[in-house]
Amino acid sequence: MSISFVIHSLEIPLVRPFRTSFGSQSVRDVVLVEAVSDNGVSGWGECVTMAWPGYSAEYTRGAVNVMRDFLIPTLAPLVGESAADSTPAPDSVRAALAVMQGNPMAKSAVETALLDLWLKERNLSLGEFLGAVRDRVDCGVSVGIPSSIEDLIQEVGQYVEQGYRRIKLKVEPGWDLDALRAVRNEWPGVPLQVDANQAYRRSDAEHLARFDEFDLLLIEQPLPEDDILGHKLISSVVSTPICLDESILSVDSAEGAIEFGATTIVNIKPGRVGGFLTARDIHDLCVEKEIPVWCGGMLETGVGRAANIALAALPGFTLPGDTSASSRYYKEDVTEPFVLDNGQLAVPTGPGIGIEPIAANLAEMSTATERVDV
Ligand code: OSB
Ligand code: MG
Numbered sequence: 001m002s003i004s005f006v007i008h009s010l011e012i013p014l015v016r017p018f019r020t021s022f023g024s025q026s027v028r029d030v031v032l033v034e035a036v037s038d039n040g041v042s043g044w045g046e047c048v049t050m051a052w053p054g055y056s057a058e059y060t061r062g063a064v065n066v067m068r069d070f071l072i073p074t075l076a077p078l079v080g081e082s083a084a085d086s087t088p089a090p091d092s093v094r095a096a097l098a099v100m101q102g103n104p105m106a107k108s109a110v111e112t113a114l115l116d117l118w119l120k121e122r123n124l125s126l127g128e129f130l131g132a133v134r135d136r137v138d139c140g141v142s143v144g145i146p147s148s149i150e151d152l153i154q155e156v157g158q159y160v161e162q163g164y165r166r167i168k169l170k171v172e173p174g175w176d177l178d179a180l181r182a183v184r185n186e187w188p189g190v191p192l193q194v195d196a197n198q199a200y201r202r203s204d205a206e207h208l209a210r211f212d213e214f215d216l217l218l219i220e221q222p223l224p225e226d227d228i229l230g231h232k233l234i235s236s237v238v239s240t241p242i243c244l245d246e247s248i249l250s251v252d253s254a255e256g257a258i259e260f261g262a263t264t265i266v267n268i269k270p271g272r273v274g275g276f277l278t279a280r281d282i283h284d285l286c287v288e289k290e291i292p293v294w295c296g297g298m299l300e301t302g303v304g305r306a307a308n309i310a311l312a313a314l315p316g317f318t319l320p321g322d323t324s325a326s327s328r329y330y331k332e333d334v335t336e337p338f339v340l341d342n343g344q345l346a347v348p349t350g351p352g353i354g355i356e357p358i359a360a361n362l363a364e365m366s367t368a369t370e371r372v373d374v
Contacts, residue, residue, distance in 0.1 A: 001037065001038050001079060001080075001082045001083065001084050001085060001086060001087070002038060002079065002080070002373065002374065003035050003036065003037060003038075003075075003079050003087075003114075003117075003373070003374055004035075004036040004371060004372075004373050005033060005034065005035055005036075005067075005072050005110070005113070005371065005372045005373070005374070006033075006034040006036065006369055006370070006371050007031060007032075007033055007034075007064055007067060007068060007369065007370045007371075007372070008031065008032040008033075008034060008362065008366055008368075008369050009029075009030075009031055009060075009064065009366065009367045009368040009369070010028075010029075010030040010031070010032065010301075010334065010362070010365040010366055010367065011027050011028070011029060011030070011365060011367050012027065012028045012030060012301065012330055012332075012333075012334065012365050013026065013027050013028075013330070013331070014026055014027065014028055014299070014329055014330065015327070015328070015329060015330065015331055016144070016155075017144065018144040018299065019144045019145040019146070019170070020054075020055075020144060020145065020170045020172075020195075020197050021145075021170065021171070021172035021196060021197045021198070021199035022054035022055055022197050022198070022199075023050075023052060023054040024144075025050065025051065028299050028301075028329070028330075029049075029050070029051040029060045030046065030047075030301055030334075030365075031046070031047035031049070031060055031063060031064060031109065032044060032045070032046055032047070032109075032301070032303055032334070032357065032362075033045045033046075033047060033067065033109040033110055033112075033113040034113060035087075035110075035113035035114050035116070035117050037085060037087060037117055038084055038085050039085050041117060041120055041121075042117070042356065043087070043112075043113045043114055043115070043116030043117030043118070043120065043352060044112070044113055044116050044303050044352075044353060044356055044357070045108065045109040045110060045111065045112030045113035045114075045115075045116065045303070045304075045307075046109060046112070046271075046300055046301060046303045046304030046307075047060070047063050047064075047067075047105055047106060047108070047109035047271070048105050048108070048109075048269070048271035048272075048298035048299075048300060048304060049062075049063045049105045049106070049271075050298075055197065055246070055298075056105075056225070056246060056272070057102070058102075058103060058104070058105045058106065062106075063103065063105055063106040063109070064106075064370070066100075066103050066106045067106045067109065067110055067372075068370055068372055070100055071097055071100060071103070071106055071107060071110050072110060072372045072374055073372070073374065074096055074097065074099060074100060075088070075093065075096055075097070075110070075114075075374055076374040077096075078092055078093065078096050079374045080374070085121070086121070087114055087117045087118040087121060088114065088118075089118065090111070090114070090115050090118060090277055091277065093110075093111050093114050093115070094111060094274075094275060094277050094278070097110065097111060097274070104249065104271065104272055104273055104274035104275075105271040105272070107274045107275060108270050108271045108273075108274050108275040108276070109271075111274070111275040111276070111277070112270070112275060112276060112307060112353070115129075115275075115276060115277075115352075116352035116353050117352070119351055119352040119353075120351045120352045122351075123351050124351060124352075125310065125348065125349055125350060125351060125352070125354055126276070126306075126307055126310040126311075126348070126352060126353050126354065127310035127313050127347050127348070127349070127354075130276065130280050130310055130311060130313075130314060131280070131314055131315075132310055132313030132314060132347055133313060133314065133315045134313045134347065135313070135346065135347050135349075136341075136344040136345065136346050136347065137295075137309055137312040137313055137317070137320075137321065137323060137344060137345055137347060138165045138166075138319075138320040138321070138343060138344055139164055139165060139320055139321065139323050139324055139325070139340060139343055139344060139345055140164055140165060140166035140167065140168055140191075140193075140294075140319075140320035140321060140322060140323075140324070141159045141164040141166075141167060141168065141322070141324045141328055142168045142170065142195065142297065142322045142324070143155055143156060143159070143167060143168060143169050143170060144170050145170050145171075145172065145175050149178060149179065149182045152169075152179055152182060152183065153182060153183070153186055156183055156186070156187070157186070159328075160187060160190060162325075162340055163340060163342055163343040164320075164324070164340070164343055165191065165320045165343040165344075166190075166191040166192070166193065166217065166319070166320040167183065167187075167190055167191070167192050167193075168192075168193045168194065168195055168220070168322065169183065169192070169193075169194050169195070170194070170195055170196075170197070171194045171195065171196050171199070172196060172197075172199040173199060173200065173204070173207075176194070176211070177210060177211075180192075180194070180211065180214045180216075181214070184214050184215075191217055191320070192214065192215070192216055192217065193216050193217040193218045193219070193220065193243075194211065194216060194218075194219055194220065195220035195221060195245070196219065196220065196221060196222045197220075197221055197245075197246070198221055198222075198223060198224045198225060198246060199222070200222045200223055201223065201230075202223065202227070202230040202233055202234070204222070204234075205233065205234050205237040205238065206237065208222055208234060208237070208238050209237050209238045209239070211238065211240055212238060212239045212240050216240045217241070217319065218240060218241045218242070218243040218265050219238065219240050219241070219242055219243065220243045220244075220245050220267060221243070221244055221245040221246050221247065221267075222234060222242065225246040225247050226247070227247075228247060228256070228257055228260060228262045229260075229262070231244065231247070231257070231262035231263060232260055232261050232262040235261065235262070235264070241264045241265050242262070242263055242264065242265075243263060243264070243265040243266065243267055244257055244262065244263040244266060244267065245267040245269070245272070245296055246272070247262070247263075248263075248266055248267070248268070248272070248273065248282065249272065249273060250273060250274075250278065250282075251278065251281045251282055251285055254266060254282045254285055254286070255285055255289075258285075258286070258289055258291055263291075264291065265291065265292050265293070265294070265319070266282065266286050266291055266292075266293045266294075267293070267294060267295075267296040268282055268283060268286075268293050268294070268295055268296065268311070268317075269295070269296040269297070269298060270307065270308065270311060271298055271304075272296070276307060276311060279311055280311070280314065283311075283314050283316045283317070284316075286316055287315065287316040292316070292318045292319055293316050293317055293318070293319070294312075294317055294318075294319035294320065294321045294322075295308050295309075295311055295312035295317055295321030295322065295323055296321065296322050297321065297322030297323060297324065299329055301330070301333055301334045301335065301357075302326060302333045302334060302335025302336065302337065302338060302355055302357075303334065303335060303353065303355065303356070303357065305323065305326070305338055305345075306335070306338075306348045306353045306354050306355040307353045308321070308323055309323055309338070309345050309346075309347050309348065310347055310348060310353070310354070312347075313347045320343075323345060324340070325337070325338050325339055325340040325345065326338045326339070327339070327340075332361065333361070334357045334358065334361045334362055334365055335355045335356065335357055335358060335361075336355065336358065
C-alpha cells in the first residue's frame with residue numbers, strides 16, 4: 001500500500017494563559033498528523049509538544065522536522081510491503097520507529113495516526129483495542145499559576161462548580177504554601193494535588209514536607225527528570241506520595257523508578273512514552289505492581305483528548321486524570337467539544353479514536369501543512 005502523511009500545524013488560542021514552572025503560553029501550537037490510505041480514509045494523531053523545550057527536550061518545530069525527515073521515511077519499507085488498503089500492524093509500526101532515538105511525542109503522533117487507520121479497517125474503537133472497562137472517566141483539572149491568590153480562588157471556584165472531581169495546582173518555589181492554604185481554606189474536602197514540573201531540588205525536601213499538612217493526593221515531579229535518586233530521598237522526608245511524570249519514559253524506566261522506591265503513583269501520558277501501546281504496557285506493569293495510575297494531559301485538542309479518554313478507561317486508572325472538558329482550554333476546539341457531565345467525560349465509541357477534526361475549524365486554525373508520501 002501507500003500512505004500520504006499530512007502534517008497539519010495549527011494555532012488555537014487558550015481561554016486563559018497557562019503558566020507553569022517552565023513557562024507560559026496563551027496560544028496552543030498544535031500539530032496533527034493525518035495518515036491517508038489508498039482508499040482515502042484518514043487516521044489522526046496529535047503531537048503534544050510545546051512550542052519550546054520547557055517540559056521536556058522535544059518542541060514543536062523539532063517534532064515536525066523529525067517526523068518529516070526521519071520518522072515517516074523510516075516507515076516506507078513497512079508500508080510498501082503491506083497489501084493494498086492494509087495498514088501495518090501497530091506493533092510493527094512501534095518496532096520500526098524504535099530504530100530512531102528519543103522523540104517520543106513525534107513518534108506517538110505518527111503511531112497513533114496509523115493506529116487510528118488500522119482500527120478503522122477493523123471497525124474497532126481504541127477503547128476496545130486497549131482493554132477499556134468503563135464508558136465514562138472521572139476528570140480532574142490542572143490549574144496554571146495565576147497572578148494572585150484572588151485569581152486562583154476565582155478560577156478554582158469555577159472548576160469546583162463545574163463538577164471537576166479533583167483539582168491540581170501548578171506550583172514552583174514562591175508559589176506553593178500560600179496557594180495551597182488558600183484553596184484548602186475555601187474547599188477543605190476537595191481532592192487536591194500539585195505539580196512542580198521539576199522546579200525544586202533535593203535540598204528542598206524539608207520545604208516539600210510542609211505540603212503534608214494540606215492532605216494532598218500526591219506531589220507530581222518535584223525534581224528534575226533524571227533525578228531518580230532525588231525523588232527517593234524526598235519521599236523519605238515527605239509523607240505525601242510522590243508521582244513521577246517527566247521521569248517515566250518507557251516500561252523499563254517505570255519499572256526502575258517503582259522498584260527503586262522513587263514513585264508510588266504514576267502519571268501516564270502517551271506522548272511522553274512514545275504512543276498508546278507503550279502507555280498500555282506501563283499501565284499493565286503498574287497494575288501488576290499495585291501502583292495506581294492516572295492519565296496526564298498536554299492541553300490536547302479533541303483529537304488527542306479522545307484517545308486519552310479511551311486510555312483512561314483501562315482498569316488501573318483509579319485516580320481522576322487531567323482529562324478536562326474542551327471548554328477548559330478552548331473557546332472553539334478543532335473537533336466537536338468534549339463536555340463535562342457530572343465530573344466525567346464519555347469514552348468515544350466510534351471506530352479508531354472515534355473523532356476527527358471539523359474541516360472548517362481545521363482550515364481556520366491551520367498555519368501550515370506539509371505532505372510526506374511513503
Ligand atoms: O506536567 O502535566 C503536566 C500541560 C502541559 C505540559 C505539562 C503538563 C501540563 C498540565 C496540563 O498539567 C494538563 C492538561 O490539562 O492537559
Ligand atoms: Mg506534570
